[in-house]
Amino acid sequence: MKLYSYFRSSAAYRVRIALNLKGIPWETVPVHLLKHGGEHLDEQYRQINPARMVPVLDDDGAILTQSLAIMEYLDETHPTPPLLPSDPLGRARVRALAQTIACDVHPLNNLRVLRYLVGTLGVDEEAKNAWYVHWLQQALPVLEAELAGNPATGRFCHGDIPTIADCCLIPQLFNVRRFNVDLTPYPTIVRIDAECTQLPAFVDAHPARQPDAE
Amino acid sequence: MKLYSYFRSSAAYRVRIALNLKGIPWETVPVHLLKHGGEHLDEQYRQINPARMVPVLDDDGAILTQSLAIMEYLDETHPTPPLLPSDPLGRARVRALAQTIACDVHPLNNLRVLRYLVGTLGVDEEAKNAWYVHWLQQALPVLEAELAGNPATGRFCHGDIPTIADCCLIPQLFNVRRFNVDLTPYPTIVRIDAECTQLPAFVDAHPARQPDAE
Structure with a gap:
């Protein structure tokens, strides 16, 4: 598989983690969001993704x-190890949790909004x-409350194997740290982050480890 | 089932359509986002959803x-009629399509952002x-290009039965029309909208038909 990715994009970072957790071989096609006026805005890339996003x-x-x-899709086509629990309430x-990050924060x-x-x-x-x-700061207390208060939370966001919630959380925390947000009020989030960053799948997906890293 | 809903919330509107398509009986618990300083900000509602959203x-x-x-969740617990196709590429x-609306637009x-x-x-x-x-206007051309250019598009966004993509598209179009955006460049979107609005599941989910409508 090929992943069109920008090392610092947290959406790309999520998918890198998921690919690594699945043990799927993949290669990076770098799309630089800043250089050359933004390579994602090129006509060539628009042919691949009209939304011009990675x-x-x-x-x-x-x-x-x-x-x-x-x-x-990766979870459906490569079911082992699963990225979602098996029960509908757990999956929901x-x-x-993933959408609290991916839809609400x-x-x-992201870059296009900050530019606007x-x-x-x-x-x-x-x-x-x-x-x-x-x-x-709207979302972190919501995530902490859910993670700290729900017995379904385990070593990771849900139980003891990583799910798409963890794939979203860790890239978001990378951005949190870039902005020096104090994580002291969110001990469960910090604990899960520490669990994830012991796993090669997460470590290898880190922006600094990508071929296009600067 | 009970749905905490605000008649004009497009996220709530999506779920109302999905419930109706599934034929699941449900009742509305109205949460007014404007009255009384915003009922979603009440402590009572925070106990239900710490994210304070509908x-x-x-x-x-x-x-x-x-x-x-x-x-x-509704699709997993009430599989008939399906809200997603059966093949992984179709599901993706x-x-x-749904996330282009739910994540990118x-x-x-939404209200909290406009207020900020x-x-x-x-x-x-x-x-x-x-x-x-x-x-x-960033998203509509992307949606139109995908819908017009892909043979998987049928009577609805994907094939001939409504999916979660249609559940997201029609509420978004309700907002588009409130802002008088010209839809002439998007004939496929307009055609699918016309198809959907022939179905009682979509008609009955319309904001104007809700018990809390004004």
Whole structure:
């Protein structure tokens, strides 16, 4: 498989973890979101993904977009080890945790939005950073409450094997740390992060380990 | 089942369609996002959903959040009629279409974000509306290109029965029309919308038909 990826994209980072957890061999096709005015805006890349976003998974010519959809696809086509629990309520919980990150935080804080804030709305650096931290601080207490208060939480977000919730959480925490958000109020999140970062699948997916890392 | 819903919330609207397509009896628990300073911000509602968002599905005491996760749960627990195709690539396509709306447009244009733009960043009405339309106009061409260019599109977004992609598309179009966005460049989207709005499941889920409609 080929993954169109940018080392720092947290959506691409999610899929890298999922591919590694599944033990699927894959290669990176780097798409630099900053260089050359943004390689994702090139006509060549638009042919691959009209949404001009990373990641894109190329599975033997089949083109897949949207990180959550890609992870579900990997789970359906490569069931072992599973990225979702087997019971519908557990699956719903894991998907809701993942979507709290992928729908409620990440879309607000990605590059195209920050650029619109600065470029179109004329927001200054301080207000841009406050925006970023605001949406994080809306979601982190929600995640901590769910993870700390639900007996379904185990070594990882749900039970004792990593799920798509962990695949979303760890890339989000990478961004949290870039913005120096204090994680002290979120001990369960910090504990799960420490569990995940012991696993090669997570370590090898880290932005700094990618071929396009700077 | 009970659905905590706000008539105009497009995330709640998605789940109402899904419940109706499945033929599952359900009742509305109205949560008014504007009245009384926002009923979703009440302590009582925070106990139900710490994320303070609608919709929430209460399935005999089990509390489910996040509209995409809820629709997948309904599909897993009530498989007929299906809301996803049976093949992994088809499922990935439907989920990607749904997420193009649920991850790339809706999170940017919902009430809490518009409030932050106006209340915290001091954005005026015109710039707020331009923001709203901008993110729509990023996604609508992507959706139209995928729907018009892919033979998997049928009477609905994918084949000839409605899927979660249609459950997301029709509520988004309700918002599009509120902002008077010209849909002429998107004939496939308009055609699918017309197909859906012939079905009672979609008609009955419309905001104007809800008990809390104004």
